[in-house]
């Protein structure tokens with residue numbers, strides 16, 4: 001009991017410190033805002049008094065008001081500029097600071113004040129976007145509760161989920177609460193809203209043995225679960241890391257800009273110097289300096305990229321590096337794996353065909369025993385049927401899996417093989433006795449797995465898979481986007497492959513492929529000069545995924561292998577996310593170009609007019625606020641894309 005109280009205290013304290021740091025940041029911002037406002041009023045006061053009572057008010061008093069106001073507004077900018085200089089960062093602040101120094105030196109405090117005021121507004125706007133990205137990550141982190149109810153010696157205790165929770169602990173989660181970690185349900189039945197990770201709002205049913213994930217919400221039942229992954233290792237933790245990485249990684253265009261930044265300030269100083277030399281008007285120099293601040297340019301690409309990543313991850317699309325956005329926009333061919341990608345990947349046994357003299361139950365017993373350790377969807381289908389039929393399969397000896405061909409093992413002293421017929425023939429088994437029925441089964445659209453024992457054929461098992469309801473729609477959407485080639489590669493037989501392809505509108509089909517043949521196919525396609533995306537699910541697709549320009553892993557929710565070899569991970573099984581991603585990437589590219597053009601054009605035109613004396617320093621500062629806002633709103637349009645998709649209910653896979 002004492003322990004529980006202590007733990008509750010600790011948890012509260014953790015919560016409080018977190019809250020306090022939130023408050024601190026907020027208070028600092030409020031102070032800054034207050035100072036800026038006061039400074040602004042002082043400067044405005046000076047302006048108005050000059051305008052309204054030009055003779056009545058003492059000139060010195062008016063100037064003093066402007067001077068104090070301008071100083072209050074300028075100090076934060078001087079501070080930032082000095083910090084940038086010390087850090088060796090060439091940034092916009094130093095140009096502003098220089099302009100302000102010039103204004104102060106010429107005794108034009110009102111101009112200094114007004115310029116500083118508008119530049120502060122611009123800086124605040126831009127900080128807000130940066131904070132916006134951090135807020136997106138914060139929101140993800142906040143999904144994991146700070147406390148957990150741990151069950152120890154049959155008693156419930158509240159502990160600090162960040163520090164005191166370990167793998168292997170058993171925790172209780174009430175309806176309405178979020179899971180504090182990844183784990184497996186021990187007792188209780190419930191439904192869970194996993195939308196935060198998968199982007200699918202359909203709740204998932206959970207029973208003992210089901211996997212649950214940190215940050216998802218328990219809806220209906222009280223459950224106890226064993227913690228398997230905590231903190232950064234959880235699926236949500238990985239999501240967070242991926243977002244953070246994506247933000248830090250740089251597009252080629254950003255790197256190109258970085259290369260020129262070093263020349264920028266000297267060039268502008270030269271122009272300003274020339275303006276001063278020719279006209280001897282300090283006003284123009286100030287205007288040129290202010291105009292040249294690359295405010296909108298600095299946020300042109302990051303604002304678009306952050307918006308795109310936010311929009312994608314809300315739909316359960318994880319982009320592992322921002323450079324993949326650029327790639328996705330240029331995709332011209334998409335290669336799909338069949339089983340588990342275009343189809344559900346949940347096979348069902350449709351027919352059992354033992355050869356003459358072989359018992360039906362014997363065929364299934366041998367097949368399930370040899371498949372005992374296999375994760376292949378065919379193996380799962382056989383086990384399901386065997387369970388229903390009450391057949392007790394056994395643990396075989398010398399188990400071996402031959403990728404893309406089948407499995408073999410020794411069962412009661414006899415070597416048995418389960419896999420494709422061509423592989424059995426390679427192993428010297430005569431399959432002639434069943435070639436006819438097997439051909440007929442394939443004609444019917446069944447995937448066929450053959451079984452052999454002790455060098456002799458036993459028969460075959462025919463399996464059926466359902467096509468995903470959205471596959472055809474996704475292919476049509478891709479074609480609409482101008483993706484010229486949609487292809488299917490599969491290890492399955494040609495008849496099944498052709499039947500599936502015909503139903504969803506794919507014409508390019510490669511069947512009976514081994515994993516390395518899939519990879520070769522992708523390489524060839526790439527060599528023909530198109531950008532290729534590969535979509536796959538399972539372990540055997542990893543080489544092909546890695547070979548594509550863009551590897552997209554389906555249903556990556558909770559499976560690490562697929563995520564590792566892919567450049568984009570879909571946390572759900574909705575194929576329509578792929579055309580969405582390509583569309584989003586193209587929109588992002590377009591917006592980035594727009595933003596860069598706006599930012600660059602603004603400076604070139606602005607500096608030109610400022611040099612000629614057509615722009616006042618205050619006007620230039622005001623224009624910066626406007627152009628920065630424009631860029632931000634332009635990028636924010638991306639965040640909204642896919643919202644309609646968000647609402648749509650998608651089929652669970």
Ligand SMILES: Nc1ncnc2c1ncn2[C@@H]1O[C@H](COP(=O)(O)OP(=O)(O)OP(=O)(O)O)[C@@H](O)[C@H]1O
Pocket residue numbers: 337338339340371374376378379402403404405406407418419420421447448449489490491492493513514515540
């Ligand atoms: N564990 C297994 N049990 C039985 N047959 C297998 C097994 N593994 C592979 N096979 C045989 O090899 C073929 C190719 O398998 P692979 O896993 O490469 O692709 P697939 O599951 O048929 O489909 P896709 O390539 O579209 O994902 C299967 O169709 C099956 O005949």
Ligand SMILES: [Zn+2]
Pocket residue numbers: 337338339340341537538541
């Ligand atoms: Zn597959």
